[in-house]
Amino acid sequence: MAKIGFVLDDSLDKTDGVQQYILTLGQWMRHQGHEVHYLVGHTERDDIPHIHSLSRNIQMHFNQNRMSTPLPASKKAIRELLDREQFDALHVQMPYSPFMAGRVIKAAPKTTKIIGTFHIIPFSWVEKLATRLLGLILWNTLRRFDAIYSVSEPARRFAKRSFGVKSTVLPNVVNASAFHAGRHIRKYDDGKITIVFLGRLVSRKGCMYLLQALESLHQKHLLTNVRVLICGKGQLLPELEAYVHDHHLSTIVHFVGFVSEEDKPHYLATADIAVFPSTGGESFGIVLIEAMAAGSGVVLGGNNIGYASVLHDRPELLIDPIDTAAFAKTLKHFITSRRARQSAKKWQQEHVKQYDVAVVGKILLEHYEK
Numbered sequence: 001m002a003k004i005g006f007v008l009d010d011s012l013d014k015t016d017g018v019q020q021y022i023l024t025l026g027q028w029m030r031h032q033g034h035e036v037h038y039l040v041g042h043t044e045r046d047d048i049p050h051i052h053s054l055s056r057n058i059q060m061h062f063n064q065n066r067m068s069t070p071l072p073a074s075k076k077a078i079r080e081l082l083d084r085e086q087f088d089a090l091h092v093q094m095p096y097s098p099f100m101a102g103r104v105i106k107a108a109p110k111t112t113k114i115i116g117t118f119h120i121i122p123f124s125w126v127e128k129l130a131t132r133l134l135g136l137i138l139w140n141t142l143r144r145f146d147a148i149y150s151v152s153e154p155a156r157r158f159a160k161r162s163f164g165v166k167s168t169v170l171p172n173v174v175n176a177s178a179f180h181a182g183r184h185i186r187k188y189d190d191g192k193i194t195i196v197f198l199g200r201l202v203s204r205k206g207c208m209y210l211l212q213a214l215e216s217l218h219q220k221h222l223l224t225n226v227r228v229l230i231c232g233k234g235q236l237l238p239e240l241e242a243y244v245h246d247h248h249l250s251t252i253v254h255f256v257g258f259v260s261e262e263d264k265p266h267y268l269a270t271a272d273i274a275v276f277p278s279t280g281g282e283s284f285g286i287v288l289i290e291a292m293a294a295g296s297g298v299v300l301g302g303n304n305i306g307y308a309s310v311l312h313d314r315p316e317l318l319i320d321p322i323d324t325a326a327f328a329k330t331l332k333h334f335i336t337s338r339r340a341r342q343s344a345k346k347w348q349q350e351h352v353k354q355y356d357v358a359v360v361g362k363i364l365l366e367h368y369e370k
Helices: 018-031 075-085 101-107 125-137 153-163 176-184 207-219 237-246 266-269 286-294 305-311 324-336 340-357 356-368
Strands: 005-010 035-040 052-055 057-062 065-070 089-094 113-118 146-152 194-197 226-231 251-255 273-276 297-304
Touching: 005 018, 005 324, 018 035, 018 089, 018 207, 018 356, 052 266, 075 101, 075 237, 089 101, 113 153, 113 356, 125 153, 125 324, 146 153, 153 305, 176 266, 176 286, 176 340, 194 207, 194 266, 194 286, 194 324, 207 226, 207 324, 266 286, 266 324, 273 324, 273 340, 286 297, 286 305, 286 340, 297 305, 324 340, 340 356
Parallel strands: 005 035, 005 089, 035 052, 089 113, 113 146, 194 226, 194 273, 226 251, 273 297
Antiparallel strands: 057 065
């Protein structure tokens, strides 16, 4: 049995992609008999064993996301934790801060394996410059890693360009069995095509572009047999609700609100078409593989480099959200063609198998236990 510590500068109170990555891996590894700890920034949740909050955090905007970054963590508290637990492996989520994860790496005994995973790609030149400067600051601790992975090919290129490190692509993970459970629940049985958007209601996630494409189809009376579920919350909600009202889409578009992780598989399973029109800032497409695992009829993603890394073999499933006419044309195709939906679903059900946590987890365990 290995003792594994997942290291994350951010809080575990959020449900963003990196948090889901380590929680999904951690749960699977516990089920394999290993002891899992989380060395994280300020976290209040207590429903998971072995959470160690090592720093106070401040909120900031970075890479089109709201996140928290640590203030300097206590070196003494870190040393005491590492001396007490004697981890076999520490798995660091990258990039990381020199104020928390960087101090954990410096204090780790030489007998502890250090594994890293890159999760992001920079959205603009500002983020690119910031991450290159961070790479210079972290150079000494970067040499301590025994293995480094990236969740996608774009993330791998980012790791090399900004941090000067070589990494191997090992994709993000989904607990396939948990999402399979959603397949047994169909909320509707009225013959309508159900379109589902699930994500934060912020500009780059593209929900407004979806509504504009739907409005284009509505004007042509092509949504008479369609319902649309908008699942999520965020600062754009009032603007989106006003658009739906002003364009007479209220009988078609329904705002569900925030969807918990427990309910996510059920909502995704209701989708005949799951649409994620993100315009950028994605290093991977975790929500795409979650929708595939839940059995969504067809999964469409914005043509950004992260989502394209998942859907590259089927370019017809990638959309340019800003091109309303093309977006509407793609929606029309899958709304009106059952054969197209079935063909896409068949490919996706095979494609998603490589992202199962059991597949990725076994590879990581080999490095943890070497």
